[in-house]
Amino acid sequence: MSETTKVGIIACSGEEIAAGTISRLATRRVLELLRPQTTVTLCLPLFLAGEEQERRFARQHPTITVDGCEKLCAKRGTEQYSGQVAASLVVSDILGDRVATCHRSARDFDRSDEEAVWLLAERIAVEVDTLSAAHSTTDADADRTASACGCACGGQPAQGNLRLDGKTVTVNGLPLIFDQLFRMGVVPDDNQADRLLNAVRVYHAIEAHEDDWYRNAVAQAYTSYYRGRTQPDVPADALLGN
């Protein structure tokens, strides 16, 4: 993907509702962790309070809006002040009844909020990939192997390494993927191999002919990770190749 065609993500500002908080956190997760090389964002109210530079946003970037509720403020605001959106997601449609158990303040966050953020972030990432493919102008491998975080946080995305047929492959977000699976109670056994593979596939491009290699490598890495979490004397990070 070209530097000039990064995908824009506009989160619902929704301060009044929990879905707004989930929308913002999921957007940050995509920006910082899942697709740091290919995404940018802007605060929605800046369209009104800002200047021409802000208002050009959706004209410069294929833009995904992530609305908290059916009022679709992000979509309507973006189209009113900036330009047509490329995709419109609605938190309540994606998460359904799960939203009812979420909280708007981080002070009250629990497991249901974490899971909601992950599910929504995964959905946004899929949408980013679809738009990226449509706008792709350069080798996608450059994005897969780059390590610097492209967002404003100035940090590095969490990464983990897999040993794959004698090669070391870096996967963005692997520690967080494993952490989420661990929190969901996933135990490393043969029945879970496909589930693990599919979880990693959301964040890391895997060709069809690589499935077996990745399935084994991910299962092995998760087994080590799981052991590290359940046996405190084994450092989990070390088992991710970091």
Add this chain to the structure above:
Amino acid sequence: MIDVRPDVTEEFLMASNGPTDQVLVIPCSGIGKVHGLISREAVYRVTDALMPGHADTVCLALLVTGDAETREKVRHHPCITVDGCPKLCARKNVEMTGGEVALGVRVYDTLKRHRGAQFGSPTSLSDQGWQAVEEIAEEITQTVHQVVLK
């Protein structure tokens, strides 16, 4: 740093023909820095814990898109805006709607008083970040008291 307009409360009460029992506290929507998160958490602290029933919030985006119900609410209640950055999105949007800003909190000025502190990230706050939330929430609460309990 707080931008106080003590005259606004009087103006509002006169214009609205009577006292008000609720203040709208409207935070910034910023997701690029920690400032936005601090502004929202300070607002939730006030609306949910310190002044429930006397302070409420609305989605800033609803003002941006011109939602009729939200605009009416903003025009008929004194507002406190809590902005994360100098673009002052919350304040500008309330004023453009015709609302009265009784107090404009600027988070970035408050944080300057804690030089060297690490407040967290756009998605999570450190202990110092939560302390800043409490500080701002206290300042907001004082104004809510002045407006609704006078």
